[in-house]
Amino acid sequence: MKEVISTNKGPKAIGPYSQAIKANGFIFVSGQGAGDPVTGKIVEGGVAEQTARCLENLKAIVEAAGSSLDRAVRVGVFLKDMNDFQMMNEVYARYFPANPPARTTIEAARLPRDFRVEIDMIALA
Numbered sequence: 001m002k003e004v005i006s007t008n009k010g011p012k013a014i015g016p017y018s019q020a021i022k023a024n025g026f027i028f029v030s031g032q033g034a035g036d037p038v039t040g041k042i043v044e045g046g047v048a049e050q051t052a053r054c055l056e057n058l059k060a061i062v063e064a065a066g067s068s069l070d071r072a073v074r075v076g077v078f079l080k081d082m083n084d085f086q087m088m089n090e091v092y093a094r095y096f097p098a099n100p101p102a103r104t105t106i107e108a109a110r111l112p113r114d115f116r117v118e119i120d121m122i123a124l125a
Contacts, residue, residue: 007064010057011035014112019061027065027123031078032057033115047084047116051091054119059095062123071124072101078118082107088117 005020005027013019013030020029034043034050037060043053059069079088085105093100101121111118
């Protein structure tokens with residue numbers, strides 16, 4: 001069985017996908033950019049502000065599924081520019097201060113809505 005997870009505390013999907021799917025003890029959260037769930041607009045600022053918004057969006061969605069960031073087991077980070085790695089990493093570290101999940105970080109040629117960063121996650125339910 002799979003359960004679709006949806007919350008107004010996270011940005012609405014901009015395509016034919018779910019914010020998250022809960023299945024077999026895991027929560028698979030779709031990639032989250034720096035869209036403000038209230039206004040629908042991209043947050044002002046650079047990669048630090050966008051990273052924080054991405055992680056707040058992930059947090060809201062995983063909490064709507066009954067879990068939390070500390071139950072994250074894998075994260076994928078997509079950066080528009082790998083030169084933003086250090087700044088992204090500093091913000092990211094505040095959200096995972098102990099026992100961080102496994103992670104991949106790659107540079108992507110272009111992200112939806114021209115985000116500077118997009119992050120997806122798998123967490124334990």
